[in-house]
Amino acid sequence: QVQLVESGGGLVQAGGSLRLSCAASGRIFSNNVMGWYRQAPGKQRELVADIASGGTANYADSVKGRFTISRDNAKNTVYLQMNSLKPEDTAVYYCTVRERTFPSRVSWGQGTQVTVSS
Numbered sequence: 179q180v181q182l183v184e185s186g187g188g189l190v191q192a193g194g195s196l197r198l199s200c201a202a203s204g205r206i207f208s209n210n211v212m213g214w215y216r217q218a219p220g221k222q223r224e225l226v227a228d229i230a231s232g233g234t235a236n237y238a239d240s241v242k243g244r245f246t247i248s249r250d251n252a253k254n255t256v257y258l259q260m261n262s263l264k265p266e267d268t269a270v271y272y273c274t275v276r277e278r279t280f281p282s283r284v285s286w287g288q289g290t291q292v293t294v295s296s
Contacts, residue, residue: 180204180285182273187290194294195261200273200287202254207277212249212256216269216292226271227258240266263294 186198198214213228227247229235235247246259256273273287 180206180275180277180283182275182285182287184271184273184287184290187271187292189293189295190263192264192294192296194263195259196263196292197260198258198271198273198290198292200256202256202273202275202285206254206275207279208251209278211276211278213274213276214247214256214258215272215274216267217272218269221269223272228274229256260292263292265294265296268292268294 181203182200184198184200186196190196209231211228211230214226215223216226217223225238226241227235227237227245229247229249231251237245244262249256269292270289271292272289275285277283
C-alpha cells in the first residue's frame with residue numbers, strides 16, 4: 179500500500195523553472211526506482227526521468243541538460259528540477275515507484291499539472 183503525493187506543479191512562463199516533489203509513504207522495498215512520467219492531451223504517456231536507489235539516473239532526450247532528477251532515500255522522496263521550461267513541457271506529471279521485487283510492483287501518484295506559457 180504505497181502512497182505517492184506530488185507537489186510543485188503550476189503555471190510558469192517559458193524559460194522559467196519549477197521544482198516538483200514526490201513523497202512516498204508506506205512500506206517500500208529498498209531496491210527500487212523512482213521516476214517521473216508525463217502525459218499531454220492526445221499523446222502517449224512518456225518517461226521523463228527516473229533514478230534508482232543506487233543513484234543511476236536516466237533522462238528523456240528532450241529534457242537532457244534542462245531537467246535534473248534527485249532523490250532522498252531516507253525520506254523516500256524524489257525531486258524533479260525543471261529549468262529552461264518550454265511550452266512543449268506542458269503536461270500532467272506523474273510520480274512513480276517501481277519496487278524491484280519479484281514480481282515487481284509499480285505505484286503511481288495522482289498527477290500534477292505543469293503549464294508553460296509562451
